[in-house]
Each structure stands twice: as structure tokens, then as C-alpha cells.
Amino acid sequence: MTDTLTPPAVAADPKLQSKIPAGPVAEKWDAYKGSMKLVNPNNKRKFRIIVVGSGLAGASAAATLGELGYQVDVFTFHDSPRRAHSIAAQGGINAAKNYKGDGDSIYRLFYDTIKGGDFRAREGNVYRLAQVSVDIIDQMVAQGVPFAREYGGLLDNRSFGGAQVSRTFYARGQTGQQLLLGAYQQLARQIGLGNVRLFNRTELVDTVVIDGRCAGIVTRDLMTGEVASHAAHAVVLCTGGYGNVFFLSTNAMACNVTAAWRAHQRGAYFANPCYTQIHPTCIPQADDTQSKLTLMSESLRNDGRVWVPKNPDESRAADQIPEDERDYYLERLYPSFGNLAPRDISSRAAKRAVDSGRGVGPLKNGVYLDFAAAIGRLGFDTVWERYSNLFEMYERITGEDPTKVPMRIYPASHYTMGGLWVDYELMTTIPGLYAAGEANFSDHGANRLGASALMQGLADGYFVLPYTIGNYLAGLLNKPIPGTDHPDFAAAEQAARDRFARYVSTKGSRSPDWFHRELGKIIWDYCGMERTEEGLNKALGELPALYEEFQRDLRVTGDGASLNQTLEKAGRVDDFFQLGMLMCRDALERRESCGGHFRAEYQDEEGEAQRDDEHFAHVAAWEWTGDPMHATRHQEELEFEAIHLAKRSYK
Amino acid sequence: MSHHLQNLVLKIWRQTGPNDAGHFESYRIDDISDEASFLEMLDVLNERLIADGKEAIVFDHDCREGICGTCSLMINGQAHGPQKGTATCQLHMRTFRSGDEIVVEPWRATAFPIIKDLMVDRAAFDRIIEAGGFITADTGGAPDANLIPVPKPVADAAMDAAECIGCGACVAACPNGAANLFTSAKIAHLNLLPQGQAERYSRVEAMVDTMDQYFGSCTNHGECEAACPKGISIDFIAMMNQDYRKAKFKNRKALART
């Protein structure tokens, strides 16, 4: 089925200057560094930089900026920087070290990332990411991250989906924890030295733009409800992704889009909101009080085999089903990548298996991930050593031992490739406002490869932003900036106070969580793993009505003058509603399938995603107009010079 | 297939703020799936409270995967509840039976003041890390990662210590409110590694001295290890004490030279 509609041609937007340096892709970053403006060490302390977020991106950026001599204020709604959601990453971090001598290189990591993203990311950004990946590992080891080692004492690697080389560094099943603790410790050192001030349990509720540049932020102290302003020369948002728009996701409970959304409302374009990643290996939902879904690291697919029974009416226990009655569908459909096919492809294949009635488990809502063959081949101890913490976590949640009964898994919302539009310098369309880590849209195109988010967060925070921000600040030297006594700060503060007062005074009948669940259902059904024009239009009909009900019928108990988690949640759900509408609009306008964005109308005979490079090899960047249903869509054309656009095949 | 628990009686600590005396309140709750986690059971209770126009119970949580260290409940007098090696968020209702009475309290320790209901302030942990829980390695200029081989057993031992999630169960479980398990785990993680040797003795001294400003002293009860959701071993405390003694000696000698 094809659609005759093509989007209206849009003239190049003057705000969407990607600022990619000229020259061959391998030389762009050096060229940039050679020509950017510098701030001399003695002048750095004249600049105040606000960093919002203390995950991998935020902690690494804040620590490095502090070391360089800037005055840094770091904000997090968590009690400690160490609790940021990065802590939960399990599997590993990629780097083009080629320690295994298996043919890896910077070019290959670059190529794999562009291809994995279905040719919807910028070459210049991705090449730089691959280049600095090697420095990240050196830096983290120097800081004492206890990566897995081989017996000779050298670093160990494993392979991950979407790659044919072993380039993933890991620390048991807790790589994110160990990397974040490394970055947090470096940040703690700067806090101890007085170079960085920490504002914990403090939430950004607005950004302030004065005379066309970002002048600071407005925050709410979660313990007292107090709203306050903070002025700075530049603001960096490292506030993570928006995967919780689905309500059920593998994200931590508090992950939210508020910071990015408030910046969007003040003029920052939001790019590719429909690019969301559904991770193939999560524990299926068990009942309807479920509050979140738990990821089982993709690294398990190195040794686990994915299968479902061939017969939809199968009722035997897994170990009673003979080999020839099992469908190892990933190995069958994608022989060269097998169980390590990329995430979007594996997720859709699982959905099809379950939709065909061959799902497993009490609710028939999962597929098997089976370790019996690996245990037979490698021995129990080896397999246990690789995955023990994941096996134990699985057993705690399901009550089943995955070394005896195959795991049951199903896809769940996990990561968001979309985010604030940024240029090569990681600056948004608001001068002086930057976005790093999962909060920006920059490097993963329409699908992110496993173990590449940690890499990107640390690349942005350690090795990109500390350079590029100087290029902007140099121009502000000795120029006065507006202080928090500027009327625009007062106005933004008042707007925030009014908003939180409104949530409390609505006194309707439904809790924020109730609305969040309903919102999540709509987004999952119509803007989840498979999207259609009909479904998206349906969602765009239902969402404004539900949002209107939210505004009329919300119930928040307690008040705004002390710690109130219900009130915090209300603000976050409000912003998720608006984002949800924009996501559906973006998915509707992108009339092609690419990576995580699968439009059922655009698939080939074998059911694989069908891109439309002629019309859609661009970034969609949305401009706020006061109502997400009427946001304006802008385009940044993607140029491919080093890589030839090809159909993505993992067969 | 899941079963449902009936007639659970929850006695939950309610406290409006740091200066309120606080008290227990009882709630009865039915129809809780045994597949639900303990925190999901509290979610259900909170939804009901909101429906009744009452304020929801405040508790700390985030990842609900046992890794961020945010959740922190005393359940029937045990930090993180009855299941060994399990953080509150990973405790499931299949551990309980219909008709059970469950007492839920916040961490109780002088160094962790109560903020509201079940939520406490654990910032003292951050102060300990800021004092020396790091390896000084500014960004850029690190040598190639494979230049310093780390024997696998050393890396594994460092990792055993580094697994600490900083939840504070060790402090809550300790009759003295000591933070020796937390502090020693961080010290061991860094002091075991070759990269951590340069600051080994200054680190242990700074961290232990800061710990002593906030927390009680260890008298070897061992309750901390039993309560730790990550099974961090008290052997690390012995290592810390040894390094601390050496540090006092070495640092004094260094001081005498200046």
C-alpha cells in the first residue's frame, strides 16, 4: 500500500544551521577544534554555566567544566547525582578500540551507527562520536571504573546487536552503574573543591530567554515548593529521554520530558519526536498494577536463543517441546546476524510472533530467550558468570530460574532517539542553550544501537561540549548578562507558581497517574511498535480530549508548600500530554518507515521497513506555536558524502 | 497464574515534615496481586488515598530495578524487608500472605533526617565521597586503557565492592547508625586498583574522618552485611581499618618532613 500524499516542500530554515565544518568527514572535528574560539584559563571563572541533570552526560559535562575553571551550578531532581537514570544501564559501552583485532575501526563504528540508525543521522556528528569513543574508555579506566578483564589483565569485550565485531566494554551487568559512579565521583571531587555547586532535589520548571539568548532557568525546590531563578551565561540540558510517555517503559519512574519541553516552549525546536526505541528484551507485563517494565540486557542475546513454538496451541512446558517444533525465528529470518539482529527488527519480529498467537507464558505475551544451548556448550559456570545478576533479577521479578526454564521476554519502550534539535556544537535553536546525552536528537538517527547511548552521553559531556561551549562564551567576555532581577525571570517564576497552584486547585476526580496510564495506552497502541495513518489520526483525535479532561478533572491532594510527589507528577504528565501529541503528528507526517518508526503502509514484500530517501532523508524539527497540535514542521536535509545510502539489511 | 492477597494490614509511618513528631497509621488493603512488587502495592494504596481526598504516602524510589539505591524502607523491622539480597523495589508480594500485618518505617539514623513520611535525607553519603571517594583524573590526557593491566581477580574484587548502590540500608540496620560498610566499599573499590594507589592513604583518611563527623562508630555487629541488598562483605571494613591505621602513620611521617 502506498500513500500519494507527500509533505509540503519547506524552504531551508535559517535557524537550522547544522554548522558542520567543511572537509572530509574524518577531518571535520580536528578542523573545528583548530578554528574555534577559546576562552583563556583566567577568564573562564568569569562565566557561570548551569548544567541540568547529573546522568552520564550531565555529570561528565559539569565535572569537566568545573576542572576547566568555569563556575558551574548543577541541578538534579534526584537526592544525589548518583541516582540518575544512567545508573540502570546494564549491557555495556561501545568504543572503536579494536582490542580484539577483529577488524574494528573508527570508520566501522561510524558506519555501523549510521546504518543502525537507518541513515537518518548526521554524518559529521556520528563520525566525531566514533572518534572520541576511544578516549572515553581511557578516561573511565583512569578514573577507576572496574571494567571486565581477561586473565592477562587486559580489557574484555563482547558483541552487541547490529555489529559484527566485539567492541562493547562492560562491568558485569552494571555498566551504567559503574560509569555513572565514575563520572559522579569526578563531579563529587569538583563539588568538594567548590568549583561546582550542587542543587539536589531541585527541578527545572522553565527556561528563560532574554534578548534572543538563554539567560537562565527557573526551578522548584521539591522539598519546600519554593520557586526560584538562576541566571547564567549558558545552560546545558542533560535531562535524559522521554520514554515514559508510554507510561510503561524500562525508564526509571521519575524520567520525564519537562526540561526539554519547557525549553521547546521557549523556542527550542524539537527534532524527530516519533523516533522512539522499543527494546526487544524486557520482562512481559504480569498484571495491570504494573508500574514499569524491567529490561533484560541485550547482551543476553549473545548466548540466548530466541524462539516460540511453531504451533499456536502448544501447551507443553518449554523443555518438553522438541527442537523441530520450535521456531528460532531470528536465526531463520536473519541468518548472518541471527539473535543479534538490531533492536527495531528484533522487536517487530517478536510482536509478529505474539500477534500470530504463538506467544508464551500465562498471558501468551512473550517469546522465549533460551540459555540451554549455551549452558550445554560453555558450561553452567561460564554462562552464570556472564549474566548472574540478570538471572537473579529475573528470578526475583518472575519467581522463575532462567537457567532451568527459558526466560520470557517482550519488547518495551526503552530509549528515545528524538529530542531537542542541536547543531554540531550541541546548541539548540536558542543561543546559549545546549542539550547533551539522551535529551538531544543528534547521533542515533531513527534507531540506536545497543551500548551506544552511554558512549554518546559521555562523548557529549567529556569531549564535545567542553570545547564547543567556549566558542560561544568567548563572544560574551566582559559583556553584562541579565540577572535574576530582570522582569522576565519574575514573569517566568510567576507562571510556574500559577501552574502548580492550578494543579492543586483543580480538585477534580482523577490522579496524575490515572491520566498517565490512559495517555500511555493511546501512545503505545497508535504510536508504538507499528504505526498507521488511521491509528495516528485516531490518537490525534483522542489525545486533545483526554488532555482537556486532565485540565478539568485532575486531582492533586496535599499542597504545594511541602514535598508533594503527586504534584510533581502532575507537572510531568502535563508535559507528556503535549509531547504525545507532537509525537503522533511527527509520526503521521513521516510517510516512510525507518528504524524505530515503522509505518505499516511502508513495508516491502518481506515486511521490512521501506525508507523513502527522496522525500524523507531529513530531520523534522518542530517549532512551538502555542499548541502542539499546530506546531510548525521544519526540515534539515541530511547530506551523505562518506556513506552511500543503502537498504539496511541484516539477512 | 497470579493470586491475590486479601486483608493486608499496613502500619505506615506518617510524618508531615522534619519537625513533626510523626506517628503510625493503619491501612487495610485487599486484592493485591502476588505478582505486584511491594512498591506497586504502595502505589495502589496511594491511588486509593488520593481517591479519598487524602495525601499520598511519600516514599523514595526511582529505578525499581534494584540499582539506583533510592528506595529505602524498613519493612517489619528489616531494612529492605525479609528477602535476602533484595532492595525494597524488587521485593514482591509473593513473599507475603493474606492477613499479614506489615510495618513500614523510614530508615532511622541520626545522619539521615526524615524529610517526610518514609523519605530521608542521605546527603551525608555524598559528603563522604566528596572528601576523597574518587581518583583524581581530569578529563583528557589519560593513557591508553590497556597500558595498565589489572589482574582479573583484582578487577573482580574491586567490582564486588563497587556494586554498592548507596541506599543506606547498612546504616539503617546498624544499632550504632555507622556507615562503615558504605565507606569501606568505596575505599576498597578504589584502593584495590592500580590506578587508585597514588591517593590510597590520603583517600582513606579523608573519607573516614568525614564519615566520623556524621555517623556513629562501628562495633562489629555485622547487621550491615546481612541487610545489604548487594551482599557487600564486611571484609572491606577490615581492609579500611588497616589502610586507615597505615595512613595515620604514613601521613604523620609525611607531615613531619614538611
Ligand SMILES: Cc1cc2nc3c(=O)[nH]c(=O)nc-3n(C[C@H](O)[C@H](O)[C@H](O)COP(=O)(O)OP(=O)(O)OC[C@H]3O[C@@H](n4cnc5c(N)ncnc54)[C@H](O)[C@@H]3O)c2cc1C
Ligand atoms: C534499563 C536500561 C538499560 C540501558 N542499558 C544501556 C546499555 O547497556 N548501554 C547503553 O549505551 N545505553 C543503555 N541504556 C540507555 C542509557 O542508559 C541512557 O540513554 C543514558 O544513560 C542517558 O543518560 P543521560 O545522561 O542523557 O540522562 P539520565 O541518566 O537519564 O539523567 C537525567 C538527569 O537529568 C535530571 N533531570 C531531568 N529532568 C530534570 C529537571 N526537569 N530538573 C532537574 N533535573 C532533571 C535527572 O535528575 C538526572 O540527573 C539503557 C537504558 C535503560 C532504561
Ligand code: FES
Ligand atoms: S528504586 Fe532503585 S534501587 Fe530500588
